Amino acid sequence: MSSEHFEYQPSPRIAADPFEAASEDARPAPRAPAADAEADPPMQDFRLYFQRDFDSVRAQPHAMSYWLQLRGRSYLESREGHLQLRAGQWLMLEPGSAPSVDTDRHGALIGFSVAPALLSEIERHWRVELHPGAGTLDRFERDALAKLWRQCASAANLAAFAAPREERLRMLRRLLGGVRDTQRELAARVRQCPGRRVARQRQVFSRLQRVRLYLRGHPDRLVPMQELAEITSFSPWWLSKTFKQVYGETLQSYGLGLRLERACELLGESALSIAEISHACGFDSPCSFARAFRQRMQCTATQYRARRFAPPQTAA
Numbered sequence: 001m002s003s004e005h006f007e008y009q010p011s012p013r014i015a016a017d018p019f020e021a022a023s024e025d026a027r028p029a030p031r032a033p034a035a036d037a038e039a040d041p042p043m044q045d046f047r048l049y050f051q052r053d054f055d056s057v058r059a060q061p062h063a064m065s066y067w068l069q070l071r072g073r074s075y076l077e078s079r080e081g082h083l084q085l086r087a088g089q090w091l092m093l094e095p096g097s098a099p100s101v102d103t104d105r106h107g108a109l110i111g112f113s114v115a116p117a118l119l120s121e122i123e124r125h126w127r128v129e130l131h132p133g134a135g136t137l138d139r140f141e142r143d144a145l146a147k148l149w150r151q152c153a154s155a156a157n158l159a160a161f162a163a164p165r166e167e168r169l170r171m172l173r174r175l176l177g178g179v180r181d182t183q184r185e186l187a188a189r190v191r192q193c194p195g196r197r198v199a200r201q202r203q204v205f206s207r208l209q210r211v212r213l214y215l216r217g218h219p220d221r222l223v224p225m226q227e228l229a230e231i232t233s234f235s236p237w238w239l240s241k242t243f244k245q246v247y248g249e250t251l252q253s254y255g256l257g258l259r260l261e262r263a264c265e266l267l268g269e270s271a272l273s274i275a276e277i278s279h280a281c282g283f284d285s286p287c288s289f290a291r292a293f294r295q296r297m298q299c300t301a302t303q304y305r306a307r308r309f310a311p312p313q314t315a316a
Contacts, residue, residue: 045115046172048153051101052108061098063113064130066179067091068137068145072107076100080210081217083134085109088142090182094132094210110149112175122169128176129202131186132209134216141182148178192246207232208246211239215255219262221282223255260296263289267301268308274301 051057052072059065067074069085076083076091078099085091093099095116103109114122122128137145152175180187186209193208195201211228228251229236243251259281266277278289293301 045118047113048149049101049111049113050109050153051103052106054103054105054107056100056102058100059093059098059111060113060115062095063115064095064119064132065093065097065099065111065113066130067093067099067101067109067111068142068149070108070110070142070146072104074101074103074107074109076102078217080213082220083213083217088138089134089136091134092130092132092179093213094206110146112149112152114172114176122173122176125169126173126177128173128180129187130176130180131183131190132206132213133183133186134213135182135185137182145178145182148175151175189246194242194245204242205246207234208239208243211243211251212254215251215258219258219282220280222259225251256292257296259283260293263293263301264297264304267305277301 045063047060047063049057049059049067051074067076067085068090069087071087073087074085076085076099078093078097080093080097083091083099101109101111119130123130152171186205190198190201190205193201193204195204211232214228214231215223225236225240229239232239234242240251243254247254263277263281266272266280270277272280274289275286278286281289283289283292290301293304297304299307
């Protein structure tokens with residue numbers, strides 16, 4: 001088991017600055033020489049994370065955090081609920097989410113957190129706009145982003161300590177820019193949000209993404225509309241109408257899809273009965289689960305499980 005959690009506060013197992021940290025397969029490098037008294041102070045509101053093999057970490061509570069699963073799985077407990085990451089999946093959480101992350105056996109996860117003040121500074125100077133949400137990267141995108149993360153964490157960047165703050169920000173900007181490039185679909189949806197100013201559109205979109213993440217974190221129950229409205233400060237009617245306008249599907253349909261997605265995981269990975277799975281995914285009865293599953297998946301839950309466990313067919 002090996003894990004490094006890179007942050008700016010010195011610690012016996014933690015580098016004093018993420019740009020001092022080692023790459024994924026190396027131990028932390030020696031601490032950089034102290035900068036001159038007149039040099040800019042380190043950016044203490046940015047941290048890098050790397051963990052694998054049953055390791056755990058808790059991100060900065062008041063910072064935006066980003067996580068990318070390289071292999072295996074990780075499980076997150078946050079304000080949004082119980083979230084899961086598989087290989088190639090990413091997750092970005094708003095400030096205040098304070099996620100606690102656990103990686104399973106053979107899992108590998110990279111991430112970073114940025115305090116709101118520093119993130120606003122980067123957005124203002126370089127127009128790097130990031131959005132909370134979740135998604136999946138292809139192999140090329142995942143490798144490219146992991147490379148940018150390693151460059152930030154590499155001991156080869158120790159020279160950056162003596163560089164002006166502007167140059168250090170550029171190094172961070174490259175990593176955030178790589179994340180931005182994987183969020184083009186989200187950026188396009190911002191323009192579909194109501195609002196005369198871009199700032200208002202971004203605010204609306206951020207709250208809608210909060211709802212999507214909240215539903216993703218609660219696939220074990222049917223979340224009431226009023227509960228979703230309260231976490232966005234929108235009325236239930238306005239939330240429902242705007243969600244359909246931006247994403248092209250209703251809140252009910254999106255939530256149902258996540259619960260059925262969870263049901264598919266349980267069907268393929270557990271020995272639970274169909275009745276137990278229907279209860280674990282928040283359905284009133286096995287009958288209502290069966291109807292919803294067949295309508296969405298075009299097969300019964302029993303047939304789906306049989307296909308998952310069926311041995312591969314060989315050519316005659």
